[in-house]
Structure formats: C-alpha cells, structure tokens
Amino acid sequence: MVFSGNPGTGKTTVARIMSRIYRSLDILSKGHLVEVDRSGLVAGYVGQTALKTQEAVQKALGGVLFIDEAYALTTRGPQDYGQEAVETLLKAMEDHRDDLIVIVAGYIELMEEFVESNPGLESRFNRFIHFPDYTVEEMMGIFRMRCDKAGYTLAPEAGDELKRILAEKSKDSIGFGNARGVRNLFEKALSRQANRLAAMGQLTREQLMEIRAEDLEDASAEPEKDTDI
Ligand SMILES: Nc1ncnc2c1ncn2[C@@H]1O[C@H](COP(=O)(O)OP(=O)(O)OP(=O)(O)O)[C@@H](O)[C@H]1O
Ligand SMILES: [Mg+2]
Incomplete structure (x- = not known):
C-alpha cells in the first residue's frame, strides 16, 4: 500500500x-x-x-x-x-x-x-x-477534541481566534504540519495558560480549565512576535 x-x-x-x-x-x-x-x-x-x-x-x-x-x-x-x-x-x-x-x-x-x-x-x-490536507474546520474539530479529552473548555471568543489562526497557518500546510501543527498549538496554549494563571491569586475550577483567546494568540506567535490586537 x-x-x-x-x-x-x-x-x-x-x-x-x-x-x-x-x-x-x-x-x-x-x-x-x-x-x-x-x-x-x-x-x-x-x-x-x-x-x-x-x-x-x-x-x-x-x-x-x-x-x-x-x-x-x-x-x-x-x-x-x-x-x-x-x-x-x-x-x-x-x-x-x-x-x-x-x-x-x-x-x-x-x-x-x-x-x-x-x-x-x-x-x-x-x-x-x-x-489530503485537513480543512480549517477539521483542524478546529481536532483542537476541540484535544480540549475535551484533557478536560479543557474553549472560551467563546477563543473559538474565533482559533479559526483565524488556523486559517492563517494552514496557508503553509507543509510548514504548519496539519494535525501535528494543531497538537503543537494546543500544547503551547496550555503552557501559556498555565503561565497566565500562575500570576493570578484564587482560581475557580472554570478558570483553571479555560483556554482563552490570549492563550492562543501567544501560542501561535512566531519568534519575531505577533502583531498586537
Ligand atoms: N484526524 C486526526 N484527529 C486527531 N489527531 C490527528 C488526526 N490526524 C493526525 N492526528 C495527530 O497529528 C499528529 C501527526 O499525525 P501522523 O504522525 O499520523 O501524521 P503523518 O501523516 O504520519 O505525518 P508525517 O508525514 O510527518 O510522518 C499525531 O499526533 C496524530 O495523533
Ligand atoms: Mg508519519
């Protein structure tokens, strides 16, 4: 085969x-x-x-x-x-x-x-x-599946941000690596989220398990730094 x-x-x-x-x-x-x-x-x-x-x-x-x-x-x-x-x-x-x-x-x-x-x-x-390369919708689905499996939720505005990032990144599908790129994005988002939470005091369970748009923005940033939004 x-x-x-x-x-x-x-x-x-x-x-x-x-x-x-x-x-x-x-x-x-x-x-x-x-x-x-x-x-x-x-x-x-x-x-x-x-x-x-x-x-x-x-x-x-x-x-x-x-x-x-x-x-x-x-x-x-x-x-x-x-x-x-x-x-x-x-x-x-x-x-x-x-x-x-x-x-x-x-x-x-x-x-x-x-x-x-x-x-x-x-x-x-x-x-x-x-x-074939995954579509943006399919990659969104893969990201959401990873969130579900790990017990995380995606804040509503984070869904829009994710879509924007995936649409941009997948223009270079070889460089981004399809589902592998999604996995890397997810892992970076978790570490970014952990850093954000570490700077905060008392946390609710919801806050602990929520991925926000800002966690994705930084996770997708190139070494030369993404533009501010
Ligand atoms: N449909 C999917 N749903 C969820 N995760 C996926 C899916 N397809 C691939 N992945 C994940 O993406 C990553 C890359 O997948 P895989 O290694 O099978 O790709 P590949 O085509 O063999 O890549 P390469 O050509 O670089 O070897 C793995 O972590 C895999 O679990
Ligand atoms: Mg392979």
Whole structure:
C-alpha cells in the first residue's frame, strides 16, 4: 500500500490503526507498527544493507512495516545501496506475504516515481491512498477534541481566534504540519495558560480549565512576535 500526503495528515496514525484492525481480523498475528526511513534500512557498506533491511522486516513480522519517505531508496541511482534495500524488501514481502504488510509513504509525485522505478514495486504496491490536507474546520474539530479529552473548555471568543489562526497557518500546510501543527498549538496554549494563571491569586475550577483567546494568540506567535490586537 502507498500512503501519500503532506506532513501531519495522519498517515502513520492510520497505518497503526490498520495494523490493529488486521490483528483483530486475524490477518496479522501481532498488529504492531515498525516505522523506518531510509536510514533504518540502508547501511554504509556492501552487503550490510540486506542485513539491516532483514532486521527491520524481522521486527515488523506479524504487523506493519511502515517506510517513510520511501522514494529516498531509489532516487540516488543504480549504484546506491537503496536498491539493495528494495530488492531485499521485495523478497521479504514474497516470503512473508501471509504475515507482513508493508506500507510506503511520502509525497504523492515522488511515490508514483518510486513505484514506477521498478516492476517488482509496481506489482506489489498497487493501492494508493491519498491523505489530503485537513480543512480549517477539521483542524478546529481536532483542537476541540484535544480540549475535551484533557478536560479543557474553549472560551467563546477563543473559538474565533482559533479559526483565524488556523486559517492563517494552514496557508503553509507543509510548514504548519496539519494535525501535528494543531497538537503543537494546543500544547503551547496550555503552557501559556498555565503561565497566565500562575500570576493570578484564587482560581475557580472554570478558570483553571479555560483556554482563552490570549492563550492562543501567544501560542501561535512566531519568534519575531505577533502583531498586537
Ligand atoms: N484526524 C486526526 N484527529 C486527531 N489527531 C490527528 C488526526 N490526524 C493526525 N492526528 C495527530 O497529528 C499528529 C501527526 O499525525 P501522523 O504522525 O499520523 O501524521 P503523518 O501523516 O504520519 O505525518 P508525517 O508525514 O510527518 O510522518 C499525531 O499526533 C496524530 O495523533
Ligand atoms: Mg508519519
């Protein structure tokens, strides 16, 4: 399977969930996820790469081997050890077809090139799933979900501020990182809120658990400081 999409769109998360689902359906025996990138498969000397790749495969048996930025294995030319990793991988997929799922992930165009670079890859990686960037509404939902889970409430005016910030930040979806950016924003907001409360005296439970617009403003500030509102 091939997962494509920008950073933070949920590729690793979905791969992990799928692995557990396959376990519960008895398609996989363990249902865990082993995540590697080029450096987890390729070694520096002739013959070492096959061993390194085999080790990764052994760890992943019974679950999902998730290879991030897989195109880095084939873009450095035929002399590169990445080819050795690909050959080893293809053999392992054949040998362990009953108890190993391999998912490769990365940017869509590069993943297409990667798969087309080798007929073996093309025949085994023929299902593409694209993960689009989250919309502002979806990211609002993710932020609210994080608040709910942690017992926080979002002050009414903080919702508007959040929407404004997410709309602005998501113009650079790669830099912001979709749901990962939302998580970072949430974590910064909590620490900002804690600092704000530390300067106050008696606190009610509501105050302790409330995220206000000002907590978000500072949480989203760039190093050069946001403009005042
Ligand atoms: N739909 C979602 N709801 C809530 N949280 C999400 C959702 N999608 C992703 N996340 C969270 O966003 C973060 C990034 O997700 P994940 O690691 O799955 O992205 P990714 O696509 O694998 O990113 P990368 O390409 O950088 O590896 C994680 O903390 C994950 O829990
Ligand atoms: Mg990932």
